[in-house]
Amino acid sequence: MSPEEFREAFEAFHSAGVLVHVHCNGDQTTQLFLDTLEAILTAHPRPDHRHTCTHSQMSTTAQYKRMATLGACANIFANHIWAWGDQHMDITVGPDRARRMNAAATALRHGVPISLHSDTPVTPLGPLHTMKHAVTRLTVSGRVMGEAERISAQQALEAVTLGGAYMLKMDHEIGSLEAGKFADMAVLSQDPLEVPAEEIGTIHVYGTVVGGRHHTSNVPAPARAGTR
Structure with a gap:
């Protein structure tokens, strides 16, 4: 759509109090999102809107500074680093931009x-794998694509739990285990904050508790050394 059509649609949803998540891959797209958001907020102020730049793949440092100023969020496609990192470094944008x-x-x-996401079905759904990609930034070939952009396991865990809840304005109900929130949880075989970063994605999920009901995983747990 044209920038004018985009502005018209964005303004209609913003004025109606709806959350807007905008698909932004290139930095020029992020720039259009930010320019439009600033214009709309100037015309229609709305505190705590939480509009989100989704994918945010090529967003620059200056653009992230502006997102913070405008109160915007970023839903980052961490799985992309593993799935296409080698191609981006070698073919599409080159190592510096990658x-x-x-x-x-x-x-x-x-x-x-x-928050962090997998863009399923583009890459498989699995928050633990997504955490691992954001923490290690490893490509399929084993290279690190931008060591300075690695985040800690704690930051990645918060992003795939409370981060997503915050963007949906549901962080008062879900995203962490606290008094007054829904007791929805996953039961893991290991603590993702204690295993080596490269092994976060291999942690077994024993099951989940959702809506007060326990759901057992159908995937068998991996055998451990010294056990049967």
Whole structure:
């Protein structure tokens, strides 16, 4: 759509109090999102809107600073680092630009609330794998695509839980285990904050508790050394 059509649609949803998540891959797209958001907020102020730049793959440092100023969030496609990192470094944008793709560390450093996603079915759904990709930034070939943009396991865990809840304005109900929130949880075989970063994605999920009901995983747990 044209920038004018985009502005018209964005303004209609914003004025109606709806959350807007905008698909932004290139930095020019992020720029259009930010320019439009600033214009709309000037015309129709709305505190705590939580509109979100989704994918945010090529967003620059300056753009993340502006997101923070405008109260925007970033839903970052961490799985992209593993799935196409080698191609981006070698073929599409080159190593310099590839190193700053999906820049979760820059977003957090400038105060932008983030979540992490898989863009399923583009890459498989699995929050633990998504955590691992954001923490290690490893490509399929084993290279690190932008070491400076690695985040900690704690930051990644918050992004795939409370981060997503915050962007949906549901962080008062879900996203963490606290008094007054829904007791929805996953039961894991290991603590993702204690295993080596490369092993976070292999942690077995024993099951979940959702809506007061326990659901057991159909995937068998991996055998451990010294056990049967």
